[in-house]
Amino acid sequence: MKIGCHISIRKGYEEAAKTAIKLQAGAFQYFSKNPRSLIIKRWNAKDAEACFSLCREQGVLSIAHSPYPTNLASEDSELRHATVMSLRNDLEIAEACGSVGVVVHFGKYKGGDTLQGYKNIIQCLHEVLSDWQGQAKLLIENQAGEGTRMGTSLEELMQIRNLSDCREHIGFCFDTCHAYASGLWPSHPNGWGELAAKASSLGYFDHLKAIHINDSLYPGGMGKDRHENIGKGYIGELRFREFLQSPSLRALPLVLETPTPANGSHASEIEFILELSRIKDVQ
Numbered sequence: 001m002k003i004g005c006h007i008s009i010r011k012g013y014e015e016a017a018k019t020a021i022k023l024q025a026g027a028f029q030y031f032s033k034n035p036r037s038l039i040i041k042r043w044n045a046k047d048a049e050a051c052f053s054l055c056r057e058q059g060v061l062s063i064a065h066s067p068y069p070t071n072l073a074s075e076d077s078e079l080r081h082a083t084v085m086s087l088r089n090d091l092e093i094a095e096a097c098g099s100v101g102v103v104v105h106f107g108k109y110k111g112g113d114t115l116q117g118y119k120n121i122i123q124c125l126h127e128v129l130s131d132w133q134g135q136a137k138l139l140i141e142n143q144a145g146e147g148t149r150m151g152t153s154l155e156e157l158m159q160i161r162n163l164s165d166c167r168e169h170i171g172f173c174f175d176t177c178h179a180y181a182s183g184l185w186p187s188h189p190n191g192w193g194e195l196a197a198k199a200s201s202l203g204y205f206d207h208l209k210a211i212h213i214n215d216s217l218y219p220g221g222m223g224k225d226r227h228e229n230i231g232k233g234y235i236g237e238l239r240f241r242e243f244l245q246s247p248s249l250r251a252l253p254l255v256l257e258t259p260t261p262a263n264g265s266h267a268s269e270i271e272f273i274l275e276l277s278r279i280k281d282v283q
Contacts, residue, residue: 001244002026002061003213003273005256005266012044013051013097021058023267027253029212032064032093032102038079038086043093052098061253063139063173063210064094064102072121073107073150080124087128087138094136100209100253101137103173106151106160108143117150122163129166139173139209144181145223152182154204161207171207175257176243177214177227180235187220187234192242200248211254213273215240229258230273237276244277 004025109117215233
């Protein structure tokens with residue numbers, strides 16, 4: 001399985017790829033630019049090309065993540081314009097680095113008409129993707145339900161994609177903590193089996209391109225987006241073991257966004273996930 005973690009680009013995109021390889025990771029995630037700003041970044045093309053070549057040579061998959069201020073559902077005209085331009089910038093960087101795509105949160109709408117929020121998301125996606133010709137996709141991430149319930153169901157995610165004129169450029173990133181926190185992933189023993197059956201029936205797995213693999217610091221259904229290290233939270237080893245055996249996930253990049261261990265490296269956590277994924281194969 002292609003398992004890795006989030007890696008800083010402070011020393012460049014190629015160096016981030018080298019760090020992933022040193023960790024013996026099969027995947028990694030990076031912020032395409034400053035995570036707290038929508039300011040357009042002028043990136044080093046040679047650095048991005050070197051990242052692309054190294055990942056291809058080593059069989060490593062990467063995904064970019066959009067900055068935190070990104071909000072597909074916003075009605076603020078200035079923020080909307082900045083979001084569109086920023087996401088195009090993110091896509092161009094991801095394309096240059098050979099990444100699968102750019103993870104973007106579903107979006108939060110503060111108005112009273114939730115339907116308008118969905119319309120804003122569809123329009124924003126259209127503005128970003130209407131003339132996009134690259135292979136990198138926008139990967140919409142399910143939300144935890146903290147502050148708003150928008151983006152917590154597979155039906156919403158699929159409908160947004162289905163209603164887009166640019167759907168071929170849209171995929172999904174599934175966050176395990178968010179799914180558990182929102183109640184999308186039920187906490188009962190066969191919870192993952194139930195969710196996987198729904199995902200298959202809706203065609204969600206056909207467009208799933210990346211996984212954020214995080215345990216949850218809080219019990220399921222509380223809507224709290226607080227990540228915990230794998231096996232140390234409320235999702236727990238047994239649920240992750242079942243999750244990791246899903247054939248639909250085998251070829252996808254699985255990226256940790258968990259607290260950094262005391263030794264400063266996610267290497268042991270990556271190996272632990274690999275062990276969990278092998279258990280049923282051995283039996």
